[in-house]
Amino acid sequence: MRDRILVRNHGEALKPTLAVKLDDHRTSSLYIGDGLLQDTGFMAALGLPSRIAVISNQTVANLFGSCLNNLSAEHELILIGDGEEYKSLETYSQVMDELVTRQFNRDMAVVALGGGVVGDLAGFVAATYQRGVRLVQIPTTLLAQVDSALGGKTAVNHANGKNLIGAFYQPETVLIDAATLRTLPPKVFTEGLAEVIKYGVIYDPEFFAWLEDNANAVLGRETDALQFIVRRSCEIKAAVVADDEREQGQRAILNYGHTFGHALEAECGYGQLLHGEAVSIGMVMAADLATREGYCDSRTAKRIKNILAAYRLPSTPPVFDKHALLRSMAMDKKVQQGKLRFVLPKYIGSVFITGEFRLVNLHETLDAYSDLCA
Numbered sequence: 001m002r003d004r005i006l007v008r009n010h011g012e013a014l015k016p017t018l019a020v021k022l023d024d025h026r027t028s029s030l031y032i033g034d035g036l037l038q039d040t041g042f043m044a045a046l047g048l049p050s051r052i053a054v055i056s057n058q059t060v061a062n063l064f065g066s067c068l069n070n071l072s073a074e075h076e077l078i079l080i081g082d083g084e085e086y087k088s089l090e091t092y093s094q095v096m097d098e099l100v101t102r103q104f105n106r107d108m109a110v111v112a113l114g115g116g117v118v119g120d121l122a123g124f125v126a127a128t129y130q131r132g133v134r135l136v137q138i139p140t141t142l143l144a145q146v147d148s149a150l151g152g153k154t155a156v157n158h159a160n161g162k163n164l165i166g167a168f169y170q171p172e173t174v175l176i177d178a179a180t181l182r183t184l185p186p187k188v189f190t191e192g193l194a195e196v197i198k199y200g201v202i203y204d205p206e207f208f209a210w211l212e213d214n215a216n217a218v219l220g221r222e223t224d225a226l227q228f229i230v231r232r233s234c235e236i237k238a239a240v241v242a243d244d245e246r247e248q249g250q251r252a253i254l255n256y257g258h259t260f261g262h263a264l265e266a267e268c269g270y271g272q273l274l275h276g277e278a279v280s281i282g283m284v285m286a287a288d289l290a291t292r293e294g295y296c297d298s299r300t301a302k303r304i305k306n307i308l309a310a311y312r313l314p315s316t317p318p319v320f321d322k323h324a325l326l327r328s329m330a331m332d333k334k335v336q337q338g339k340l341r342f343v344l345p346k347y348i349g350s351v352f353i354t355g356e357f358r359l360v361n362l363h364e365t366l367d368a369y370s371d372l373c374a
């Protein structure tokens with residue numbers, strides 16, 4: 001906690017806060033700090049190519065667009081609409097048109113400035129424009145800083161499901177300025193906390209206990225607390241991704257809460273339930289299923305529910321139809337060989353991936369939660 005993360009440019013090569021080691025000797029460099037976007041020395045030393053396309057939206061550009069002048073490179077802003085509905089093939093195609101019209105060549109870099117919507121779309125653009133150009137992520141929501149900006153999953157949505165069209169494509173640089181979190185609307189800040197709490201459940205009991213004890217500091221967005229949760233979350237995600245970049249196995253533990261969560265998001269209508277809120281409910285439902293299956297005790301499930309409540313996150317869905325939810329879960333990318341898979345907790349700090357569960361227990365979990373929202 002005392003460990004402040006500061007990166008300074010003293011005219012030397014910048015030292016990343018974290019270097020994520022990937023296959024084929026590739027590395028993603030993460031810089032985490034408070035006020036990095038305002039730090040002209042740091043920004044100028046990032047080593048970007050002479051021409052960059054910054055993809056953002058109007059909300060974020062109004063807040064942080066002027067910081068782009070601190071970059072040494074010539075930048076051109078391409079704005080997309082604000083909202084999950086703009087993470088679409090249509091927007092992707094419009095951005096591609098802009099890049100072609102403005103005659104960007106392969107020496108360029110794409111810089112994503114914004115939340116997960118901007119980051120996922122811009123990442124997919126970078127992965128595919130002229131077969132791939134350099135990608136820099138500057139995430140400005142908590143969810144994007146602790147999850148979507150690192151790890152290389154890029155995508156746009158399809159009418160039949162979220163993230164159905166995409167690619168694994170790693171950013172060379174991720175610049176995380178915790179100061180950007182201060183302007184987030186409370187609901188958007190809070191939804192990011194669901195992913196932070198997820199890291200405690202899946203990987204780190206001490207981090208989970210710290211989060212239990214420090215809700216006020218985190219919710220008060222205190223500088224040290226913000227930097228600590230962002231850094232610890234990134235360390236955990238980096239460790240998981242480095243071992244299984246393309247999700248052949250263990251990386252799927254990062255999907256804890258997402259099998260129920262993605263289906264709830266789709267069922268309630270994207271935008272009705274924020275991604276982090278859906279994941280929060282999904283984590284509680286997965287813990288309920290794990291308890292019914294006998295994998296975890298009720299005390300563990302209760303701790304998960306209680307911490308989410310302490311961070312003002314929901315644990316019951318607003319409304320859902322059980323059969324529609326089951327159909328939606330069957331569409332999920334996590335289905336393998338026709339088998340639905342869940343990430344289930346055993347105890348705090350340990351989860352496992354399984355396709356083995358009794359259908360009767362899944363129905364009981366769904367019935368219990370549909371009764372709660374009735």
Ligand code: NAD
Nearest residue numbers: 059082115116117118140141143144147148153180183184
């Ligand atoms: P978002 O990108 O829609 O951002 C939420 C809102 O906050 C937007 O209105 C945005 O304009 C605004 N905003 C952004 N930064 C701000 C700031 N600093 N101050 C004030 N307002 C700001 O939503 P999100 O929660 O960041 O991302 C959700 C997306 O991320 C979903 O599409 C989800 O599928 C995706 N995701 C991807 C991964 C991955 O691994 N690639 C992981 C998790 C989630």
Ligand code: GLY
Nearest residue numbers: 147151153254255
């Ligand atoms: N958000 C899950 C992953 O990156 O794998």
